[in-house]
Amino acid sequence: MTPSGEIGNSPTRRDHGDKEGDGSPQQKAIISNAVPSPPPPGNESEYRLYTHTPWWKTLAELIGVAAVIWYASITHNMWKEMQSQTALQNKALASAERPFVGVDGPPQVQINSMQPGKFGATMLITLRNFGQRPALGVMGPAMSIVTSNVDESTQTNCNLIFPFVGLTPTRQLGSSEDISKHHWGQVIFPSQPFRTGDNWSNSSASESVIGKEAYVVGCVAYKDQLNQPHWTKFCYNTGDYASDVVKDARSFEHLYACNTNNYTDDTEKK
Numbered sequence: 001m002t003p004s005g006e007i008g009n010s011p012t013r014r015d016h017g018d019k020e021g022d023g024s025p026q027q028k029a030i031i032s033n034a035v036p037s038p039p040p041p042g043n044e045s046e047y048r049l050y051t052h053t054p055w056w057k058t059l060a061e062l063i064g065v066a067a068v069i070w071y072a073s074i075t076h077n078m079w080k081e082m083q084s085q086t087a088l089q090n091k092a093l094a095s096a097e098r099p100f101v102g103v104d105g106p107p108q109v110q111i112n113s114m115q116p117g118k119f120g121a122t123m124l125i126t127l128r129n130f131g132q133r134p135a136l137g138v139m140g141p142a143m144s145i146v147t148s149n150v151d152e153s154t155q156t157n158c159n160l161i162f163p164f165v166g167l168t169p170t171r172q173l174g175s176s177e178d179i180s181k182h183h184w185g186q187v188i189f190p191s192q193p194f195r196t197g198d199n200w201s202n203s204s205a206s207e208s209v210i211g212k213e214a215y216v217v218g219c220v221a222y223k224d225q226l227n228q229p230h231w232t233k234f235c236y237n238t239g240d241y242a243s244d245v246v247k248d249a250r251s252f253e254h255l256y257a258c259n260t261n262n263y264t265d266d267t268e269k270k
Contacts, residue, residue, distance in 0.1 A: 097131075097132045097225070098132070098226075098230075099129050099132070099133050099135035099136075099225075099230075100130040100131040100232075101130070101222050102264070103125055103127060103141070103218075104127065104128035105125075106216075107143065107218075107255065108124045109121050109124075109216060109253075110252075111249035111252055112199075114208060114209060114246075115208070120199070121145060121199075121200050122197065123197050123198060123200055124197035125141055125196060125218070126194065126196075127141070127220060128188075128191070128192070128194065129190050129191065130191075132190055133224060134188065134190065134225070135187065135188045136222065136223040136224070137185035137186075137221075137222055138185045138187070138220065139164045139184055139220070140161050140218065140221055141157075141198075141218040141219060142161050142219050143200060144157060144202070145200060145202070145209075145214055147212040147215070150235065150260070150261060151261060153215075153217050154235060155170055156171075157217060157219040158231055159171055160219075161219060162231070164184040165185075165230075167229045167231065209246045210246055211245050211247075212245055213240075214252070215235060215238075216236045217234070217261060219234075220232045220234075229265075230266075232263075233262065233263060233264070235260065235261035235262055236257055236258060238252065238254075
């Protein structure tokens with residue numbers, strides 16, 4: 001038996017630092033604050049976040065981008081050319097199919113007075129649509145009889161009726177109001193003749209037309225099926241020879257086409 005005096009000093013319980021059931025002391029976690037050592041010299045590329053692209057691959061990518069841009073440019077130019085060709089075809093088709101209004105034969109002029117300061121006449125003329133579509137808003141003809149300034153007089157007649165079809169006069173002769181918004185004029189169908197005329201007088205004429213070459217000038221304005229305005233100028237005279245000067249009212253019974261001022265807006269555009 002163990003002496004009773006040694007019982008109190010015997011190690012019946014181990015310290016708290018000892019693990020129960022295990023005679024080894026408890027291990028504590030140790031956190032290190034040490035900084036990792038840098039990579040060895042000469043091996044930095046192994047630690048990079050990206051890889052180096054070979055030069056030939058970069059060149060191939062640039063060539064590919066250039067090819068895409070070149071192809072897009074070629075495609076765009078082709079598209080523009082197609083649009084241009086389509087516009088030309090539509091314009092040619094519209095021109096071929098549109099109406100063409102002109103005079104169908106010389107005008108008939110009946111002189112009412114040929115005295116100085118009092119020169120008047122009744123003028124009749126036949127218009128015809130020589131085109132393929134109806135002519136809309138036909139205005140005119142505006143006609144006059146002159147012995148000089150033929151070009152200016154013809155344009156003045158056009159200026160009188162241009163606003164009715166939306167055309168701008170070369171010289172404003174009346175109100176600046178936009179009157180083209182209203183429906184004016186006549187409708188002339190293809191091949192349809194249209195007989196019209198007007199009474200004309202010139203009280204400002206200070207000299208007689210006797211002994212002079214006289215001109216009957218006029219202008220017709222109209223719209224096509226696309227609502228585009230057009231015009232036709234015409235000019236007739238008593239003759240080109242000295243013997244054709246006006247002698248009396250019978251000189252206007254036979255009129256001849258002038259060498260100028262017989263054309264349309266299509267001719268002027270060219």
